[in-house]
Structure formats: structure tokens, C-alpha cells
Amino acid sequence: MPDGGELGQVSGRSGRRKRFLGCLGGIGLLVVVLVVLGSAIGFREWRSPSGKVVVETGGGAKELEMPLVLASPPTVPAVDLTERSPQPPEWVAIPAIGVRSEVFLMSDQPPAFPAAGWLYGSAMPGTPGNVVLYGAREGKAAVFSRLGELQTGAEVTLMAGDIGYIYQVTSVDEVDAGRTDLLLTTTEPSVTLITDAGEWDAAAKRYTRRLVVRGRYIDAQPWSGS
Numbered sequence: 640m641p642d643g644g645e646l647g648q649v650s651g652r653s654g655r656r657k658r659f660l661g662c663l664g665g666i667g668l669l670v671v672v673l674v675v676l677g678s679a680i681g682f683r684e685w686r687s688p689s690g691k692v693v694v695e696t697g698g699g700a701k702e703l704e705m706p707l708v709l710a711s712p713p714t715v716p717a718v719d720l721t722e723r724s725p726q727p728p729e730w731v732a733i734p735a736i737g738v739r740s741e742v743f744l745m746s747d748q749p750p751a752f753p754a755a756g757w758l759y760g761s762a763m764p765g766t767p768g769n770v771v772l773y774g775a776r777e778g779k780a781a782v783f784s785r786l787g788e789l790q791t792g793a794e795v796t797l798m799a800g801d802i803g804y805i806y807q808v809t810s811v812d813e814v815d816a817g818r819t820d821l822l823l824t825t826t827e828p829s830v831t832l833i834t835d836a837g838e839w840d841a842a843a844k845r846y847t848r849r850l851v852v853r854g855r856y857i858d859a860q861p862w863s864g865s
Contacts, residue, residue, distance in 0.1 A: 692760025703760035716859035783834035806854035828856035
């Protein structure tokens with residue numbers, strides 16, 4: 640977990656999260672014109688004048704979708720989802736590799752402290768879409784240093800509000816850093832975890848490869864906090 644020197648006081652972190660959650664509710668009212676080059680994790684995305692997030696891929700620009708309705712997991716969950724609304728991820732837990740990390744909004748740059756970054760424009764936990772999280776592999780911000788040890792069948796829990804949304808790992812792959820298609824919306828509820836792999840390319844200022852873990856939504860459980 641982050642230490643005080645990197646994040647400041649715990650109260651400061653809580654204040655930032657509250658401001659973020661408050662701002663997220665008003666994002667639909669904003670008109671945003673922004674061009675972003677996400678060199679840190681090797682993708683290119685931009686926000687159109689409508690405020691929609693578009694990922695530039697080899698096949699052209701693709702719009703990300705953020706569904707606002709929760710999906711039902713394949714088994715009856717321990718929590719009633721019928722009256723719930725989706726919320727941004729606050730924590731990610733991967734027990735098999737000892738990960739329990741806070742999650743913060745990420746656009747052009749990932750968090751500079753030990754926390755996972757949620758790609759704004761990707762899905763919120765428990766919705767029909769692709770929840771995309773990035774975590775550094777090494778350095779002071781490292782949270783996904785053991786991501787490559789994951790095996791299919793391992794569980795990833797994304798906590799949002801008072802619910803933990805559980806995903807089961809279906810694949811672990813190393814891919815070229817330019818694979819932006821992995822950020823695109825999926826029909827079924829899924830999660831994509833990304834970290835660095837390969838060698839550092841000083842000219843491009845990024846790693847040459849990416850380690851990508853993907854999982855499918857299997858359950859929802861009550862969550863009482865960190």
C-alpha cells in the first residue's frame with residue numbers, strides 16, 4: 640500500500656476520491672475537447688467534442704462505451720443488484736498474487752504512486768463491458784509486479800460502493816505494446832488488467848510489450864470497505 644511520503648495523509652486521499660466521485664456524476668454535462676497520447680501504457684485515445692472517449696486502433700477510431708446498467712452474474716449473487724447503479728472501481732484485490740490496491744481515475748498518465756489506474760471511458764464493474772485497469776510492474780508505483788504469475792481460474796475482485804464484483808481469469812498473454820484493441824468494449828462483462836513487459840524503449844519512452852490478463856464476470860458479493 641502507498642506510504643505517507645507518496646500520497647500524503649489518508650484524509651487527503653479520501654478527499655480526492657470524494658471529489659472524483661462527485662465530478663464523475665457531472666461528466667455527462669461537460670463538453671470536453673482533449674487529445675491524449677498515452678505513451679506510458681502504449682495506447683492512443685482522445686475525447687471528442689461530445690465528451691465520448693475514442694481509442695485509435697489500426698482499424699480506425701473506436702468509441703468506448705460505459706454502460707449504466709449492472710449485469711447479472713451467471714450464478715445468483717449474494718447481493719441484490721436490481722436497484723443498484725454502477726459505480727467506478729475503488730479497490731482491486733487479487734488474492735493469488737497478494738494484490739490489494741486502491742484504484743484511481745486514469746486518462747493520459749497512470750498514477751505516480753502505488754495504485755491501479757482505471758481507464759476513464761472503459762466500463763464500470765459489473766456492467767456489460769470491459770473494465771480496463773493498468774498497474775506499474777516496477778518502481779515506486781508498482782502494484783502489478785506479480786501479474787505474470789496468475790493462472791486461469793484465479794479470481795480478481797473489483798470493489799465499488801458496497802459491492803465486490805468478482806471476475807475469473809480466462810487468459811494471461813504478453814502482447815505488443817501497440818495492441819489498443821484490448822481496450823475496446825466487450826459484449827459480456829469482463830476485466831482487462833495491463834502492466835509493462837519486454838524491454839524499455841528509450842526512444843518511444845515506453846516498454847516494448849504489455850502483459851495482459853483478461854477475466855469474465857462470475858459473481859457479486861457484499862463489501863463493507865477497505
